[in-house]
Amino acid sequence: MDSSARARPVPEQPCETALAAYRRALVAGGLPQDEVAGCLRDLHLMVADRDSPGFMIPVPPEAASYAALAPLQEAILDRRRTLRATRAALSVFETLYADVHRLEQPVLTRLSGEAVISKALDAAVGGCREQVRTAHPGGGRPAQVLQEALNRDLGNLRRGIRQRTIYQHTVRSDRTTLAYIEQVTAAGAEIRTLAEVVDRVIVFDGDLAFVPFSDEPHHALRVQHPSLVRFLARAFDEAWARSVPVRPERAPLRTPVVTSDLQRAILQGVVNGETDASIARRIGMSRRSVAEHMRKVSEQLGSNSRAQLGYLVATSGLLDG
Numbered sequence: 001m002d003s004s005a006r007a008r009p010v011p012e013q014p015c016e017t018a019l020a021a022y023r024r025a026l027v028a029g030g031l032p033q034d035e036v037a038g039c040l041r042d043l044h045l046m047v048a049d050r051d052s053p054g055f056m057i058p059v060p061p062e063a064a065s066y067a068a069l070a071p072l073q074e075a076i077l078d079r080r081r082t083l084r085a086t087r088a089a090l091s092v093f094e095t096l097y098a099d100v101h102r103l104e105q106p107v108l109t110r111l112s113g114e115a116v117i118s119k120a121l122d123a124a125v126g127g128c129r130e131q132v133r134t135a136h137p138g139g140g141r142p143a144q145v146l147q148e149a150l151n152r153d154l155g156n157l158r159r160g161i162r163q164r165t166i167y168q169h170t171v172r173s174d175r176t177t178l179a180y181i182e183q184v185t186a187a188g189a190e191i192r193t194l195a196e197v198v199d200r201v202i203v204f205d206g207d208l209a210f211v212p213f214s215d216e217p218h219h220a221l222r223v224q225h226p227s228l229v230r231f232l233a234r235a236f237d238e239a240w241a242r243s244v245p246v247r248p249e250r251a252p253l254r255t256p257v258v259t260s261d262l263q264r265a266i267l268q269g270v271v272n273g274e275t276d277a278s279i280a281r282r283i284g285m286s287r288r289s290v291a292e293h294m295r296k297v298s299e300q301l302g303s304n305s306r307a308q309l310g311y312l313v314a315t316s317g318l319l320d321g
Contacts, residue, residue, distance in 0.1 A: 015039070021040060022040055030052065030057040032054060033055065033056045036056050043061075043064055044068045045061065107225035107228075108223060108224070110221055111210075111213070111220045112213075117220045120210070121152075125152055127208075130205050131161065133201075133233060134164070134201070134203075135166040135201045135239065137200060138281075139171055139284025141177055146176060146179075146180040154183070157187040165184075165191050165192070166192050167193050169244070169261055169262050170262070170285045181246055190245070191245070192240060195261035195262055197239070197284075199211065203233050209223040209229045209232045244261070262283065262285070266285075266290055267297065267319055268319060270294065270306075270313055271319070301313070
């Protein structure tokens with residue numbers, strides 16, 4: 001069978017013309033070749049009559065099946081051999097790839113448990129060469145946590161490591177956190193505050209960072225992918241440029257800029273439809289303080305409801321500038 005015949009698809013159901021021609025050939029013992037349908041040739045059901053040129057004779061389907069199916073079966077076998085060979089070749093390269101990367105440290109590592117995270121941070125601090133960037137949301141920090149951080153941070157500062165930390169404005173009224181800030185700033189640390197800090201992040205130099213793995217405590221993600229660490233460092237630097245320095249030796253700690261930032265964050269939450277509790281969590285302030293601030297603004301604007309307060313704030317110009 002020539003290549004053009006092999007390329008021609010064979011229908012699952014033969015046409016009536018082919019069936020009728022095959023029937024006539026069976027009865028007459030043969031047909032002129034111009035009366036033989038193409039599918040009968042493709043299926044090897046009609047072959048040339050050597051004794052009568054120009055005529056074709058019928059072949060039993062059982063005998064024709066070998067000639068018709070053999071090329072197809074061989075093609076399938078050839079494809080299967082190619083498939084097996086390709087899989088085998090790829091498996092060799094997979095083994096090579098795994099061997100090359102086997103000793104590489106993963107770029108993202110989940111850390112679970114306070115002790116595990118603490119050891120990872122200690123190792124990062126010990127390996128730090130130039131700078132530590134840290135951002136802490138949530139207002140004042142517990143005394144025990146600050147004491148542990150104080151020993152570690154003072155050791156870093158004595159080694160000449162630059163430390164920059166961003167807290168939320170509300171730490172300016174937290175005595176425990178202010179005591180820590182006073183000690184580390186005296187040793188050379190730089191501390192600033194913002195109304196809002198999106199999430200906790202620690203960046204060591206430009207090649208290692210730690211971020212929360214989830215909202216649950218004591219679950220962290222160690223990041224060692226250069227692009228991700230660079231992104232986190234740049235995000236920190238952008239926030240740092242907008243933050244307000246904390247200088248415990250100078251008064252007052254609540255500067256007009258800080259007060260304005262806190263007011264803006266609270267009022268923006270009102271406009272966005274947040275609850276007092278949600279606003280308090282976001283800016284690290286007590287719910288009672290948020291409620292008191294909103295009460296004063298409500299009196300100032302003459303508001304009688306939460307919805308009206310949101311509208312009046314949005315249209316009063318308090319959030320402009």
